[in-house]
Amino acid sequence: MQNLFRDNKEFEKDALGKIIGELPSWLSGTLVRTGPGKWDLDEEFSMNHFYDGCAMMVRFEFDQKEKCVRARSRFLNSDAYRKCCEQKRPVYTEFGTQAHTDHSRGLISRVFTRIVPSDLTDNEIANIYKINDDEIYMTTESCNIWKIDPNNLDGLLKINLDKKPGVAICCSHPILSEDERVMYNVGTTFLTGMKYHIMRIPIDGKGDKQKSTLENSQIICSFNSSYKGSFSYNHSFAITKNFVIVIEQSLLINGLKLATCTPKGKSLEDCLEWCPDQPSHFHVFDKRSNTMTKHKFETKGFFYFHSINAYEEDDQIVLDILNYDDHGLLETLRMKNLRAGKFETTSKSKPVRYVLPVRDLKLMRKNENLVTIETSQSTAILNDKGIITLEGEQLGPSGSEMPTINPKYVGKPYNFIYASGFLETGYYENAIAKLDIKKNENVIYKHSSTTYPGEGVFIASPNSETEDDGIILTLCLESDLEKNPFLAVLDAKSFKELARVEFDRREVSIPTTIHGLWLPNKDVPVV
Numbered sequence: 223m224q225n226l227f228r229d230n231k232e233f234e235k236d237a238l239g240k241i242i243g244e245l246p247s248w249l250s251g252t253l254v255r256t257g258p259g260k261w262d263l264d265e266e267f268s269m270n271h272f273y274d275g276c277a278m279m280v281r282f283e284f285d286q287k288e289k290c291v292r293a294r295s296r297f298l299n300s301d302a303y304r305k306c307c308e309q310k311r312p313v314y315t316e317f318g319t320q321a322h323t324d325h326s327r328g329l330i331s332r333v334f335t336r337i338v339p340s341d342l343t344d345n346e347i348a349n350i351y352k353i354n355d356d357e358i359y360m361t362t363e364s365c366n367i368w369k370i371d372p373n374n375l376d377g378l379l380k381i382n383l384d385k386k387p388g389v390a391i392c393c394s395h396p397i398l399s400e401d402e403r404v405m406y407n408v409g410t411t412f413l414t415g416m417k418y419h420i421m422r423i424p425i426d427g428k429g430d431k432q433k434s435t436l437e438n439s440q441i442i443c444s445f446n447s448s449y450k451g452s453f454s455y456n457h458s459f460a461i462t463k464n465f466v467i468v469i470e471q472s473l474l475i476n477g478l479k480l481a482t483c484t485p486k487g488k489s490l491e492d493c494l495e496w497c498p499d500q501p502s503h504f505h506v507f508d509k510r511s512n513t514m515t516k517h518k519f520e521t522k523g524f525f526y527f528h529s530i531n532a533y534e535e536d537d538q539i540v541l542d543i544l545n546y547d548d549h550g551l552l553e554t555l556r557m558k559n560l561r562a563g564k565f566e567t568t569s570k571s572k573p574v575r576y577v578l579p580v581r582d583l584k585l586m587r588k589n590e591n592l593v594t595i596e597t598s599q600s601t602a603i604l605n606d607k608g609i610i611t612l613e614g615e616q617l618g619p620s621g622s623e624m625p626t627i628n629p630k631y632v633g634k635p636y637n638f639i640y641a642s643g644f645l646e647t648g649y650y651e652n653a654i655a656k657l658d659i660k661k662n663e664n665v666i667y668k669h670s671s672t673t674y675p676g677e678g679v680f681i682a683s684p685n686s687e688t689e690d691d692g693i694i695l696t697l698c699l700e701s702d703l704e705k706n707p708f709l710a711v712l713d714a715k716s717f718k719e720l721a722r723v724e725f726d727r728r729e730v731s732i733p734t735t736i737h738g739l740w741l742p743n744k745d746v747p748v749v
């Protein structure tokens with residue numbers, strides 16, 4: 223598996239895929255994915271962590287007219303990448319690698335005692351998302367976001383959210399509320415007190431090539447971190463029809479350390495503080511009143527990257543998260559481990575359901591289970607200090623990541639989770655799974671012991687009426703260098719393979735991507 227963590231290179235031309243099986247005739251569009259693709263900057267210097275690799279995009283274009291699938295990958299032309307190419311060292315602080323002196327800057331500009339948020343990296347390895355039909359963004363946990371052209375993978379515009387609306391770090395997973403025609407995101411600031419900010423981004427139709435709708439982001443609510451000098455590392459959050467749920471986990475970022483990481487030669491990882499004795503908190507924002515609710519929810523401390531989904535039922539929020547007992551995964555993802563083939567982690571992810579009663583606090587009885595959803599094993603108990611302590615219910619087997627759902631069901635009751643066993647050594651090894659959370663059943667797709675299916679992207683069939691009426695597109699990497707990587711097209715209902723599209727590794731370099739975005743043909747803008 224260590225072969226999956228080799229450096230990638232760019233090729234001049236598109237590669238044509240070999241189609242095995244039959245692609246759905248309606249599957250027309252482009253899958254764009256991002257992840258780290260290069261860690262070795264010269265013979266003497268390599269990045270320390272998987273997340274430090276230079277962001278690389280790969281696009282797969284399903285062309286029904288020409289009856290073909292094309293692939294092309296490119297590095298994002300970010301400032302971080304440009305400097306890495308020029309100076310053979312990172313000059314921005316990366317997750318596990320410290321910033322090196324930027325020799326292209328004057329001496330005076332190099333003498334500073336703390337960073338400003340705009341000095342955070344723009345190495346957008348973490349996610350890709352769209353706003354409106356034609357604004358595609360790449361992001362990482364930073365205030366710097368790149369708008370890209372999904373046709374040629376050019377970086378078009380760098381947006382700095384520290385300027386407007388004024389957040390230093392943004393979650394990598396903003397959430398679209400299609401019914402409201404807005405996108406939500408959660409940001410943090412740390413130079414003037416540790417604060418979380420809920421942002422609303424109006425979706426107003428067509429975008430402008432020269433501008434970004436992100437510049438219209440508005441902070442609709444701000445609140446303090448539960449900790450004086452630190453704040454939660456937030457990769458994602460959740461929404462329902464009426465609420466936004468901010469998850470304050472037990473992996474914290476020390477604000478002072480972050481502010482001084484670059485001059486002190488520290489990486490972002492050096493600023494993290496794992497506090498398992500501290501509870502994890504859920505903060506709930508009520509969209510109707512534009513205020514935080516007064517409910518104080520706590521549960522046993524956990525580490526997490528991804529919320530799965532949330533919805534409301536009988537005055538309760540049902541919140542599903544993929545969480546871990548500790549943050550050992552971050553250690554596993556150090557390049558020295560991955561390239562040595564050491565993938566064991568200290569804890570496996572678990573899909574866990576929490577139920578948050580959000581009815582009037584005055585109507586809640588103390589010291590008894592407030593969860594009234596009959597099918598749920600989760601509990602919520604209000605104690606004498608006014609804190610509602612939650613116990614979660616595990617929804618399926620441990621050991622999967624990159625959970626996705628049918629995007630139409632975001633914030634609504636749902637039944638199916640798709641999750642990848644990438645990097646796993648247990649039940650999900652070499653597999654991608656479909657979890658039926660009502661029946662507590664799962665089915666997996668596995669190709670071979672050298673094949674690593676990644677995140678599953680759900681694409682609904684035209685006029686689909688049921689939640690799993692569609693396909694799952696998953697990029698399957700091959701650790702056997704004699705074999706080629708491929709895109710698997712799975713029937714989301716049966717989870718059987720409908721087709722496979724193989725790409726010759728001598729014609730295109732396909733990086734180990736993290737997340738991807740499907741753009742149906744109408745959404746691929748002509749730039």
Ligand SMILES: [Fe+2]
Binds near residue numbers: 349528
């Ligand atoms: Fe993510």
